[in-house]
Amino acid sequence: MSVVAISGGVGGAKLALGLDRILRPGELTIVVNTGDDFEHFGLKVCPDLDTVLYTLADMADPVQGWGRRDESWRVMQTFAALGEETWFKLGDADTALHIARTHRLNQGSSLTEVMEHFRTQFGVASRILPMTDDRVETRIDTDEGDLAFQAYFVKRRCEPRALSIRFVGADTALPAPGVVAALSSPELQAVILCPSNPYLSIDPLLAIAKLRQSLKNRAAPLVALSPLIGGRAVKGPTAKIMQELGIPMTPASIYEHYQGLIDALVVDDADAAAANQLPVPVFSTATLMSSLDDRLRLARFVLDCALSLPRREPQAIC
Amino acid sequence: MSVVAISGGVGGAKLALGLDRILRPGELTIVVNTGDDFEHFGLKVCPDLDTVLYTLADMADPVQGWGRRDESWRVMQTFAALGEETWFKLGDADTALHIARTHRLNQGSSLTEVMEHFRTQFGVASRILPMTDDRVETRIDTDEGDLAFQAYFVKRRCEPRALSIRFVGADTALPAPGVVAALSSPELQAVILCPSNPYLSIDPLLAIAKLRQSLKNRAAPLVALSPLIGGRAVKGPTAKIMQELGIPMTPASIYEHYQGLIDALVVDDADAAAANQLPVPVFSTATLMSSLDDRLRLARFVLDCALSLPRREPQAIC
Numbered sequence: 138m139s140v141v142a143i144s145g146g147v148g149g150a151k152l153a154l155g156l157d158r159i160l161r162p163g164e165l166t167i168v169v170n171t172g173d174d175f176e177h178f179g180l181k182v183c184p185d186l187d188t189v190l191y192t193l194a195d196m197a198d199p200v201q202g203w204g205r206r207d208e209s210w211r212v213m214q215t216f217a218a219l220g221e222e223t224w225f226k227l228g229d230a231d232t233a234l235h236i237a238r239t240h241r242l243n244q245g246s247s248l249t250e251v252m253e254h255f256r257t258q259f260g261v262a263s264r265i266l267p268m269t270d271d272r273v274e275t276r277i278d279t280d281e282g283d284l285a286f287q288a289y290f291v292k293r294r295c296e297p298r299a300l301s302i303r304f305v306g307a308d309t310a311l312p313a314p315g316v317v318a319a320l321s322s323p324e325l326q327a328v329i330l331c332p333s334n335p336y337l338s339i340d341p342l343l344a345i346a347k348l349r350q351s352l353k354n355r356a357a358p359l360v361a362l363s364p365l366i367g368g369r370a371v372k373g374p375t376a377k378i379m380q381e382l383g384i385p386m387t388p389a390s391i392y393e394h395y396q397g398l399i400d401a402l403v404v405d406d407a408d409a410a411a412a413n414q415l416p417v418p419v420f421s422t423a424t425l426m427s428s429l430d431d432r433l434r435l436a437r438f439v440l441d442c443a444l445s446l447p448r449r450e451p452q453a454i455c
Numbered sequence: 456m457s458v459v460a461i462s463g464g465v466g467g468a469k470l471a472l473g474l475d476r477i478l479r480p481g482e483l484t485i486v487v488n489t490g491d492d493f494e495h496f497g498l499k500v501c502p503d504l505d506t507v508l509y510t511l512a513d514m515a516d517p518v519q520g521w522g523r524r525d526e527s528w529r530v531m532q533t534f535a536a537l538g539e540e541t542w543f544k545l546g547d548a549d550t551a552l553h554i555a556r557t558h559r560l561n562q563g564s565s566l567t568e569v570m571e572h573f574r575t576q577f578g579v580a581s582r583i584l585p586m587t588d589d590r591v592e593t594r595i596d597t598d599e600g601d602l603a604f605q606a607y608f609v610k611r612r613c614e615p616r617a618l619s620i621r622f623v624g625a626d627t628a629l630p631a632p633g634v635v636a637a638l639s640s641p642e643l644q645a646v647i648l649c650p651s652n653p654y655l656s657i658d659p660l661l662a663i664a665k666l667r668q669s670l671k672n673r674a675a676p677l678v679a680l681s682p683l684i685g686g687r688a689v690k691g692p693t694a695k696i697m698q699e700l701g702i703p704m705t706p707a708s709i710y711e712h713y714q715g716l717i718d719a720l721v722v723d724d725a726d727a728a729a730a731n732q733l734p735v736p737v738f739s740t741a742t743l744m745s746s747l748d749d750r751l752r753l754a755r756f757v758l759d760c761a762l763s764l765p766r767r768e769p770q771a772i773c
Contacts (some may be wrong), residue, residue: 178554178555178558179497179554179557179558179561180554180558206547208529208680209529209547210525211526211527211529211546211547211548211551212530212547212548212550212551212554213551214551215547215548215551215552215555216549216551217578218557218577219551219552219555219572219576219577220553220572220576228527228529229533229550230529230530230532230533231529232530232533232547232550232551232554233529233530233531233533233534233537233550234533234537236496236497236498236530236550236554237496237533237534237537237539239496239497240496240497243497254537254538255537258537258538259536259537260537419619
């Protein structure tokens with residue numbers, strides 16, 4: 138069995154955790170958005186990669202959804218005492234990881250190599266791959282001007298009105314080593330699009346031409362899990378972004394966004410009726426992931442959906 | 456009143472604290488060794504500057520003599536979990552300071568500017584100047600080869616036999632802005648050589664030609680406090696280094712080391728007899744600084760010694 142999951146941060150990491158736990162060690166490869174990555178105080182911070190890493194290592198903070206459980210905050214307290222910026226919260230243990238990553242990158246390691254080292258050290262069985270080792274930067278054009286992702290998302294708390302979203306560098310970026318191989322492996326049996334924000338967290342991956350092409354060329358079925366529940370988003374800026382971009386909060390919008398890429402859509406039971414006219418198979422279940430059991434059950438459900446679909450002839454679509 | 460103290464780390468910082476507390480705000484300038492500075496995980500670490508900063512800010516760990524009081528160690532625990540080097544202990548709050556310093560340096564600030572910002576933020580009244588903004592690196596030639604200071608001092612715990620000591624970069628380094636001005640100020644009434652290791656902590660400053668020349672050209676009396684007590688060193692590698700370099704553990708050795716530079720030597724009462732033949736005035740008192748009272752009393756004593764000496768004609772010696 139070989140499965141690839143495509144993930145952003147919090148929501149995606151929940152399903153990735155479920156997949157990690159129901160599959161055997163080494164069967165799952167998670168390709169993660171790096172468009173939110175940025176340098177803070179000279180440290181390379183990779184929010185989505187780290188959320189996936191901490192979640193799968195059973196280190197994630199279950200309440201806030203980012204960072205580490207039982208984190209301490211001496212670094213932030215000291216920044217405050219020194220008059221430094223404190224809008225981006227760096228926990229002490231989290232900071233150590235950023236220091237180690239930045240140092241390894243500066244010593245010549247690639248981000249892929251660093252994350253492979255980290256997940257091995259933390260005992261994570263699944264591979265966690267950045268979408269690219271190149272620099273791709275998600276930027277939001279807003280009514281307050283052009284904002285880098287973290288400036289929009291954290292510093293300004295998504296308050297500016299989004300006009301459009303860009304992925305600077307995506308046009309020349311290459312998929313990270315291992316991504317194309319995982320997607321073109323004859324062992325691959327399913328690709329899962331996790332319920333991350335399609336516009337902010339999944340689009341950066343799709344903006345990398347060779348990654349998108351590898352997804353299209355896959356032989357295995359690709360199933361997307363809709364991030365909507367009853368026409369609402371569970372959390373984060375998905376709802377606000379969709380509204381501002383003039384996109385209805387319906388399964389059809391998610392389908393249209395991924396049109397030509399997905400073989401089936403999994404939606405919440407509350408959206409089943411709204412999704413019954415879509416031209417791909419639609420599966421519905423309860424998709425809110427509150428407990429670990431929810432994650433395991435939903436991962437099993439989404440995977441079973443994918444495995445129930447016929448394999449495709451590579452390059453046969455689009 | 457204007458006083459300059461020349462200091463290394465722990466021992467020097469104790470006397471500097473006493474001077475800071477008995478003088479009025481702004482009267483004291485402390486010029487600090489930076490030969491021990493190094494980059495660790497890409498972070499600029501300045502052990503002596505930070506020891507002086509933390510000591511004067513009443514943040515220093517009173518037991519271990521370096522780092523901060525009530526420090527936490529999540530960063531180190533995470534480094535260990537990630538398989539990173541852990542021989543140099545970075546406390547969480549200490550790490551935050553290194554991150555902020557490194558970032559400010561990379562943004563174009565000088566080390567002098569960064570330390571001025573830090574000490575102001577921490578409410579330290581005395582100026583804390585690096586000896587130089589240039590890179591000067593203390594290296595120890597040992598029976599195990601050439602070692603950087605921290606590799607010798609921390610990683611190898613001073614165990615290799617020292618053969619000689621070098622200060623790489625000192626030949627081209629310039630005193631940091633403010634150092635020469637402080638030493639040539641007509642307001643200057645005393646220069647105090649703190650009881651730091653003469654060979655490891657004070658020599659790096661003296662190896663900078665313009666700094667040494669400014670010290671020699673001063674009009675104010677210069678008094679050194681011997682780091683020896685009864686022919687022993689209080690702590691650190693002073694005794695071992697002196698033995699390996701073939702230097703007797705006597706006040707005469709300290710005098711000879713600073714010959715031509717100092718106007719008087721303060722020794723411990725236990726060394727008074729051994730110092731009674733020196734060609735400069737010798738003052739003796741109890742020099743062990745265990746309590747804050749000890750620091751205040753000794754600072755007062757050393758300062759009074761200096762103030763009791765006649766001012767000198769600038770450029771009249773050496």
